[in-house]
Amino acid sequence: MRLRNVPNAYEKLKACSNFVPEPRDYKGKWKKYFDNDNPVHIEIGPGKGEFIVQLSQQNPHINYIAIEKSPAVLVKIIRKIPDEGIHNLAITVFDAGNLEEIFESGEVEKLYLNFSDPWPKKKHAKRRLTSPKFLKIYKNILKPGSIIEFKTDNRPMFDYSIETFKEEGYNLIKITYDLYNSDLLEGNIPTEYEKKFHSLGTPINKLIAVYEADNAATEERKDDIHPQE
Protein backbone atom coordinates (compact mmCIF):
# COMPACT_ATOMS: atom_id res chain seq x y z
CA MET A 1 0.00 0.00 0.00
CA ARG A 2 1.42 3.40 -1.00
CA LEU A 3 1.62 5.66 2.02
CA ARG A 4 1.03 9.36 1.98
CA ASN A 5 2.34 11.19 4.96
CA VAL A 6 -0.66 11.95 7.16
CA PRO A 7 0.32 14.67 9.58
CA ASN A 8 -0.42 13.83 13.22
CA ALA A 9 -1.97 10.46 12.31
CA TYR A 10 -1.02 9.00 15.68
CA GLU A 11 -2.39 12.02 17.58
CA LYS A 12 -5.66 11.74 15.67
CA LEU A 13 -5.89 8.03 16.49
CA LYS A 14 -5.29 8.74 20.17
CA ALA A 15 -8.38 10.96 20.17
CA CYS A 16 -10.55 8.05 18.96
CA SER A 17 -12.31 6.14 21.77
CA ASN A 18 -11.76 2.82 19.96
CA PHE A 19 -7.97 3.26 19.82
CA VAL A 20 -5.74 1.26 22.16
CA PRO A 21 -2.30 2.96 22.36
CA GLU A 22 -0.64 0.29 24.54
CA PRO A 23 -1.98 -3.11 23.43
CA ARG A 24 0.70 -4.94 25.48
CA ASP A 25 -1.19 -3.85 28.62
CA TYR A 26 -4.05 -6.16 27.66
CA LYS A 27 -2.16 -9.40 27.03
CA GLY A 28 -4.38 -12.10 28.54
CA LYS A 29 -6.91 -9.42 29.54
CA TRP A 30 -8.78 -8.50 26.36
CA LYS A 31 -12.09 -9.73 27.72
CA LYS A 32 -11.53 -7.43 30.66
CA TYR A 33 -10.82 -4.58 28.25
CA PHE A 34 -14.15 -5.20 26.51
CA ASP A 35 -15.80 -5.83 29.90
CA ASN A 36 -17.53 -9.03 28.77
CA ASP A 37 -16.84 -12.71 28.15
CA ASN A 38 -17.41 -12.67 24.39
CA PRO A 39 -14.93 -14.28 21.98
CA VAL A 40 -12.05 -12.22 20.57
CA HIS A 41 -11.58 -12.10 16.79
CA ILE A 42 -8.79 -10.14 15.09
CA GLU A 43 -7.98 -8.69 11.70
CA ILE A 44 -4.35 -8.14 10.75
CA GLY A 45 -3.67 -5.35 8.27
CA PRO A 46 -7.17 -3.81 8.17
CA GLY A 47 -5.91 -0.86 6.11
CA LYS A 48 -8.58 1.83 6.13
CA GLY A 49 -10.88 -0.47 8.09
CA GLU A 50 -14.15 -0.72 6.16
CA PHE A 51 -14.34 -4.51 6.62
CA ILE A 52 -13.80 -4.59 10.39
CA VAL A 53 -16.13 -1.64 11.05
CA GLN A 54 -18.99 -3.38 9.21
CA LEU A 55 -18.20 -6.78 10.72
CA SER A 56 -18.17 -5.42 14.28
CA GLN A 57 -21.45 -3.60 13.73
CA GLN A 58 -23.05 -6.79 12.38
CA ASN A 59 -21.87 -8.92 15.32
CA PRO A 60 -22.22 -7.01 18.59
CA HIS A 61 -21.53 -10.16 20.66
CA ILE A 62 -18.02 -10.64 19.31
CA ASN A 63 -15.04 -8.53 20.37
CA TYR A 64 -12.95 -7.39 17.39
CA ILE A 65 -9.39 -6.08 17.39
CA ALA A 66 -7.94 -4.49 14.24
CA ILE A 67 -4.14 -4.61 14.19
CA GLU A 68 -2.46 -2.34 11.66
CA LYS A 69 1.20 -1.42 11.55
CA SER A 70 0.73 1.89 9.76
CA PRO A 71 -0.89 4.79 11.66
CA ALA A 72 -1.06 6.77 8.40
CA VAL A 73 -3.38 4.09 6.97
CA LEU A 74 -5.33 3.22 10.12
CA VAL A 75 -6.23 6.86 10.74
CA LYS A 76 -8.67 6.58 7.81
CA ILE A 77 -10.85 4.27 9.89
CA ILE A 78 -11.83 7.13 12.22
CA ARG A 79 -14.38 8.74 9.96
CA LYS A 80 -16.12 5.35 9.52
CA ILE A 81 -16.68 5.01 13.26
CA PRO A 82 -19.85 6.72 14.54
CA ASP A 83 -19.43 9.51 17.15
CA GLU A 84 -20.59 7.22 19.96
CA GLY A 85 -17.84 4.70 19.04
CA ILE A 86 -18.31 0.95 18.50
CA HIS A 87 -18.45 -0.90 21.82
CA ASN A 88 -17.03 -4.20 20.48
CA LEU A 89 -14.15 -2.85 18.38
CA ALA A 90 -10.57 -2.02 19.38
CA ILE A 91 -8.08 -0.61 16.89
CA THR A 92 -4.36 -0.52 17.46
CA VAL A 93 -1.05 0.23 15.74
CA PHE A 94 1.16 -2.82 16.07
CA ASP A 95 3.35 -5.13 13.99
CA ALA A 96 1.84 -8.61 13.70
CA GLY A 97 5.35 -10.07 13.95
CA ASN A 98 5.04 -9.47 17.69
CA LEU A 99 1.49 -10.74 18.28
CA GLU A 100 2.62 -12.97 21.17
CA GLU A 101 3.40 -9.76 23.09
CA ILE A 102 -0.28 -8.75 23.09
CA PHE A 103 -2.13 -12.10 23.23
CA GLU A 104 -1.89 -15.10 25.52
CA SER A 105 -1.94 -18.57 24.01
CA GLY A 106 -5.54 -19.42 23.02
CA GLU A 107 -6.85 -15.88 23.59
CA VAL A 108 -7.94 -15.36 19.95
CA GLU A 109 -10.77 -17.39 18.40
CA LYS A 110 -10.70 -16.19 14.76
CA LEU A 111 -8.27 -14.33 12.52
CA TYR A 112 -8.89 -12.42 9.28
CA LEU A 113 -6.27 -11.61 6.64
CA ASN A 114 -7.56 -9.50 3.77
CA PHE A 115 -5.46 -8.65 0.71
CA SER A 116 -2.22 -8.92 2.65
CA ASP A 117 0.81 -7.45 0.87
CA PRO A 118 2.11 -10.14 -1.53
CA TRP A 119 5.82 -9.22 -1.27
CA PRO A 120 6.49 -10.87 -4.66
CA LYS A 121 10.29 -11.11 -4.35
CA LYS A 122 11.47 -14.38 -2.84
CA LYS A 123 13.92 -12.58 -0.58
CA HIS A 124 10.93 -10.81 1.06
CA ALA A 125 8.81 -13.96 1.49
CA LYS A 126 9.21 -13.87 5.27
CA ARG A 127 7.25 -10.62 5.39
CA ARG A 128 4.15 -12.24 3.89
CA LEU A 129 1.46 -12.55 6.54
CA THR A 130 0.91 -16.15 5.38
CA SER A 131 4.60 -17.16 5.55
CA PRO A 132 5.51 -20.09 7.83
CA LYS A 133 6.94 -17.56 10.30
CA PHE A 134 3.56 -15.82 10.70
CA LEU A 135 1.50 -19.05 10.57
CA LYS A 136 3.59 -20.31 13.53
CA ILE A 137 2.94 -17.08 15.45
CA TYR A 138 -0.82 -17.42 14.87
CA LYS A 139 -0.76 -20.94 16.34
CA ASN A 140 0.67 -19.45 19.52
CA ILE A 141 -2.29 -17.12 20.05
CA LEU A 142 -5.23 -19.03 18.52
CA LYS A 143 -7.48 -21.33 20.49
CA PRO A 144 -7.37 -24.81 18.90
CA GLY A 145 -10.33 -25.19 16.54
CA SER A 146 -10.15 -21.52 15.47
CA ILE A 147 -10.51 -20.39 11.88
CA ILE A 148 -8.32 -18.17 9.70
CA GLU A 149 -10.04 -16.55 6.71
CA PHE A 150 -7.77 -15.21 3.97
CA LYS A 151 -8.79 -13.28 0.83
CA THR A 152 -6.53 -11.97 -1.94
CA ASP A 153 -6.62 -10.91 -5.57
CA ASN A 154 -3.03 -12.13 -6.00
CA ARG A 155 -2.95 -15.69 -7.38
CA PRO A 156 0.77 -16.41 -6.79
CA MET A 157 0.36 -15.25 -3.16
CA PHE A 158 -2.74 -17.45 -2.85
CA ASP A 159 -1.02 -20.55 -4.28
CA TYR A 160 1.96 -19.94 -1.98
CA SER A 161 -0.39 -19.60 1.00
CA ILE A 162 -2.25 -22.85 0.28
CA GLU A 163 1.10 -24.63 0.56
CA THR A 164 2.26 -22.81 3.69
CA PHE A 165 -1.04 -23.40 5.51
CA LYS A 166 -0.76 -27.13 4.67
CA GLU A 167 2.90 -27.29 5.69
CA GLU A 168 2.10 -25.70 9.03
CA GLY A 169 -0.60 -28.30 9.71
CA TYR A 170 -3.68 -26.13 9.23
CA ASN A 171 -6.72 -27.92 7.86
CA LEU A 172 -7.96 -26.20 4.69
CA ILE A 173 -11.73 -26.58 4.73
CA LYS A 174 -12.66 -24.20 1.86
CA ILE A 175 -10.79 -22.88 -1.16
CA THR A 176 -12.19 -20.79 -4.00
CA TYR A 177 -10.37 -19.07 -6.86
CA ASP A 178 -13.48 -17.05 -7.69
CA LEU A 179 -15.24 -15.82 -4.57
CA TYR A 180 -17.87 -13.89 -6.51
CA ASN A 181 -19.03 -17.09 -8.23
CA SER A 182 -18.91 -19.34 -5.19
CA ASP A 183 -21.06 -20.29 -2.24
CA LEU A 184 -18.66 -18.32 0.01
CA LEU A 185 -20.10 -15.07 -1.33
CA GLU A 186 -23.09 -15.13 1.02
CA GLY A 187 -22.48 -12.65 3.84
CA ASN A 188 -19.19 -11.50 2.29
CA ILE A 189 -18.05 -8.03 3.39
CA PRO A 190 -15.80 -6.49 0.72
CA THR A 191 -12.70 -4.58 1.78
CA GLU A 192 -11.39 -1.42 0.11
CA TYR A 193 -8.84 -3.44 -1.94
CA GLU A 194 -11.42 -6.06 -2.79
CA LYS A 195 -13.83 -3.47 -4.24
CA LYS A 196 -11.06 -2.06 -6.39
CA PHE A 197 -9.87 -5.41 -7.78
CA HIS A 198 -13.35 -6.84 -8.21
CA SER A 199 -14.44 -3.78 -10.18
CA LEU A 200 -11.45 -4.34 -12.48
CA GLY A 201 -12.66 -7.92 -13.12
CA THR A 202 -9.85 -9.60 -11.14
CA PRO A 203 -11.04 -12.89 -9.58
CA ILE A 204 -10.89 -12.89 -5.79
CA ASN A 205 -9.40 -15.93 -4.03
CA LYS A 206 -10.46 -17.04 -0.57
CA LEU A 207 -9.47 -19.85 1.76
CA ILE A 208 -10.70 -20.91 5.18
CA ALA A 209 -8.22 -22.78 7.38
CA VAL A 210 -8.73 -24.38 10.78
CA TYR A 211 -6.01 -24.51 13.38
CA GLU A 212 -6.26 -27.87 15.13
CA ALA A 213 -3.82 -28.39 17.99
CA ASP A 214 -0.95 -30.25 16.39
CA ASN A 215 -0.13 -33.85 17.16
CA ALA A 216 2.95 -32.98 19.14
CA ALA A 217 0.91 -30.83 21.50
CA THR A 218 -1.71 -33.56 21.81
CA GLU A 219 1.00 -36.11 22.63
CA GLU A 220 2.42 -33.77 25.28
CA ARG A 221 -0.97 -33.40 26.89
CA LYS A 222 -1.42 -37.19 26.88
CA ASP A 223 1.91 -37.52 28.69
CA ASP A 224 0.64 -35.15 31.38
CA ILE A 225 -2.21 -37.51 32.24
CA HIS A 226 -0.63 -40.15 34.48
CA PRO A 227 -2.73 -43.23 35.20
CA GLN A 228 -3.37 -43.67 38.93
CA GLU A 229 -0.82 -45.96 40.51
Ligand SMILES: C[S@@+](CC[C@H](N)C(=O)[O-])C[C@H]1O[C@@H](n2cnc3c(N)ncnc32)[C@H](O)[C@@H]1O
Ligand atom coordinates in the same frame (compact mmCIF):
# COMPACT_ATOMS: atom_id res chain seq x y z
C1 LIG B 1 -2.61 -4.28 0.89
S1 LIG B 1 -3.21 -3.59 2.35
C2 LIG B 1 -4.85 -4.28 2.51
C3 LIG B 1 -5.75 -3.44 3.38
C4 LIG B 1 -7.16 -4.00 3.65
N1 LIG B 1 -7.10 -5.26 4.37
C5 LIG B 1 -7.96 -4.16 2.40
O1 LIG B 1 -8.18 -5.32 2.00
O2 LIG B 1 -8.38 -3.16 1.83
C6 LIG B 1 -2.29 -4.52 3.58
C7 LIG B 1 -2.26 -3.83 4.94
O3 LIG B 1 -1.58 -4.70 5.86
C8 LIG B 1 -0.75 -3.91 6.70
N2 LIG B 1 0.32 -4.78 7.23
C9 LIG B 1 1.30 -5.37 6.50
N3 LIG B 1 2.14 -6.06 7.28
C10 LIG B 1 1.67 -5.92 8.56
C11 LIG B 1 2.12 -6.38 9.83
N4 LIG B 1 3.23 -7.13 9.94
N5 LIG B 1 1.40 -6.05 10.93
C12 LIG B 1 0.28 -5.27 10.81
N6 LIG B 1 -0.18 -4.78 9.63
C13 LIG B 1 0.50 -5.10 8.52
C14 LIG B 1 -0.27 -2.80 5.80
O4 LIG B 1 0.21 -1.67 6.51
C15 LIG B 1 -1.52 -2.51 4.96
O5 LIG B 1 -2.33 -1.52 5.56
